[in-house]
Amino acid sequence: MPELTKAVLTSLVGVLTLIGIMTRPFRWNEAMIAIGGAAVLLLLGLISPADAFLTLVRDWNTFLFFLGMMALSALAEAAGLFDWLAAQAARLAGKSAARLFLNVFLLGSLISMVLSNDATALILTPIVYVLVTKLRLPVLPYLFACTFIADTASFLLPVSNPINVIIISRFPLDLWTFLRLLFLPSLVVIGFNIGLFFLLYRNQLKGSFDIERLPSAEQAIKHRAYFRYTCCVITVVAFAYVMASAVQLPLSLVALSGAVLLLIGAIGWKQISLRQTAKRISWSIFGFIAGMFIVVRAIEDTGLTTRFGNWLIHLSGGTSFGAVMVGTVGAALGTNLINNVPMAVVMISALGGIRHAGPSLQHGFVAATIFGCDLGPNLTTVGSLATVLWLLILRQRDVDVSGLDYFKVGVVVTPLMLLVGALTIWLLL
Amino acid sequence: MRVLCCLDGTNVEQVSRATEMLSTSQPLTLAILYVTDTGPRHDIEHLRERFLRPPDPPPPREEEIRQAEKTSAQDILNEGLRYFPAAEALQRQGRPEREIVNTAAEWQADLVIVCPRAEYGGKRAIGPKSVGHVARFVVDHAPCPVLLVRRLARQQFPIPR
Numbered sequence: 183m184p185e186l187t188k189a190v191l192t193s194l195v196g197v198l199t200l201i202g203i204m205t206r207p208f209r210w211n212e213a214m215i216a217i218g219g220a221a222v223l224l225l226l227g228l229i230s231p232a233d234a235f236l237t238l239v240r241d242w243n244t245f246l247f248f249l250g251m252m253a254l255s256a257l258a259e260a261a262g263l264f265d266w267l268a269a270q271a272a273r274l275a276g277k278s279a280a281r282l283f284l285n286v287f288l289l290g291s292l293i294s295m296v297l298s299n300d301a302t303a304l305i306l307t308p309i310v311y312v313l314v315t316k317l318r319l320p321v322l323p324y325l326f327a328c329t330f331i332a333d334t335a336s337f338l339l340p341v342s343n344p345i346n347v348i349i350i351s352r353f354p355l356d357l358w359t360f361l362r363l364l365f366l367p368s369l370v371v372i373g374f375n376i377g378l379f380f381l382l383y384r385n386q387l388k389g390s391f392d393i394e395r396l397p398s399a400e401q402a403i404k405h406r407a408y409f410r411y412t413c414c415v416i417t418v419v420a421f422a423y424v425m426a427s428a429v430q431l432p433l434s435l436v437a438l439s440g441a442v443l444l445l446i447g448a449i450g451w452k453q454i455s456l457r458q459t460a461k462r463i464s465w466s467i468f469g470f471i472a473g474m475f476i477v478v479r480a481i482e483d484t485g486l487t488t489r490f491g492n493w494l495i496h497l498s499g500g501t502s503f504g505a506v507m508v509g510t511v512g513a514a515l516g517t518n519l520i521n522n523v524p525m526a527v528v529m530i531s532a533l534g535g536i537r538h539a540g541p542s543l544q545h546g547f548v549a550a551t552i553f554g555c556d557l558g559p560n561l562t563t564v565g566s567l568a569t570v571l572w573l574l575i576l577r578q579r580d581v582d583v584s585g586l587d588y589f590k591v592g593v594v595v596t597p598l599m600l601l602v603g604a605l606t607i608w609l610l611l
Numbered sequence: 612m613r614v615l616c617c618l619d620g621t622n623v624e625q626v627s628r629a630t631e632m633l634s635t636s637q638p639l640t641l642a643i644l645y646v647t648d649t650g651p652r653h654d655i656e657h658l659r660e661r662f663l664r665p666p667d668p669p670p671p672r673e674e675e676i677r678q679a680e681k682t683s684a685q686d687i688l689n690e691g692l693r694y695f696p697a698a699e700a701l702q703r704q705g706r707p708e709r710e711i712v713n714t715a716a717e718w719q720a721d722l723v724i725v726c727p728r729a730e731y732g733g734k735r736a737i738g739p740k741s742v743g744h745v746a747r748f749v750v751d752h753a754p755c756p757v758l759l760v761r762r763l764a765r766q767q768f769p770i771p772r
Contacts, residue, residue, distance in 0.1 A: 212663055300662055304664060307655055308672050308675075311655065311676060311679075312675055315676075315683050316683060318683060318686075318687075319731070320731055321651045325654060385731070387731070388731065389731040462669065464663060464665075467663050523663075559661065587654070
């Protein structure tokens, strides 16, 4: 096949896959669309099976990290750890709605830091919803707090968001550089997020609640010995993550080891079986990531992503300030168009050209890409701009919709947080 | 007169005072209504989809959510029944504003009593945006007169002329 035809066909399949993920026609699952795109590329001979296989094998750390992370969260949830922590947060609030709001932010930060933003968004959010429903507090501020802090606190550590693992697998950052460029900005952005939310919801947070409406924290614990064991394992895993990041060991090994330890305990104390644990893991995510890796790898061969990367470097003007701003804005907008996993994969492919640039430009782009991909989803929160447009169309047709409340808060708060965070990263470069 | 009293978990005393005033002039047939807002659950579903998960939380969590909503609604209605022992208790799920107007039509209410917004202790009773979107929708769409009840705000006067 002539090179030009090959390049045009590959680009077409790549663009259609990304549009498919963006718009999800007929409510198709994103994994199906990504795998479909990869399958078409393979069938048309636009990428060789060997190349596709090597691409997937090269990113084994990402796949195993996703597996370990989801298993750790599922097993910790089975022990009642999240429910117990939420109940403690409510007790420590001393009946004050505002203090509970702050505690939700702090708890969300802690969970995101150690167990990733998935755990905060998917496990803590429904727990907090149940908690505030029982306490008869206004639900939305607390729900928004969980959703936002999941992303806002997701660049405290390399393990706080799987996106970080995808990016630093390709552009390794030593722990000190990661902490310097992302931990401190994360603290600033978390503080900013909390402050803005207190301002937005000041009227709804002045009340108090009756703690008697809550079951005791002890009731959250399903099996005392397994619960204690889980606390110990998670603590060890948290330290191991930091150590592994410091010596640049694959983080997936720590996550998987922790998950195996928890699984042994869970099976030993008959708390959850291997089958039940497997049911709690979203297997389609692996198909989605694998499909995206293959599609982007094929596009890489056409030189399209390199051109995109060169364009980004050109836009940055070769300065560290430009690198941080362009990286942040580009990644944040991209995550809202095509979800943050594909955007991170596109960005690591596009930024291949910065390897020859100076360290400040290189670090600026990498940190900004992590920052933009992690925090960017807060802009639309409900998923992507396509979802928001769909919700707006439904509302115009007077159909029952939700999700727009999130969007309104996101468009007000997120650009400010992106600006503050990007400036902090630039100052620390 | 058939009066539909809309409870939100914070307003039972205000609604009770309003019905007391009304009952001095004519006998009232009362119903108390609490609507569980399904909006936050849809938000959780959207969030799960963003994280590439099926929209519904796992069954035990889903059950816990349903149970919490049910218990909370029942508590609010039981509290209402202490103030209005003879009232009919109605419980609905959905978008509160739409459920209220539809229930008012189904129950053939002659009057709907609603508060401008849930009172969580902070907002001043009068001023811009003192009427929330639920109350506004009910005023705009109810099939009968609507009585908007709020707490006294004499201390906020005089307002600038």
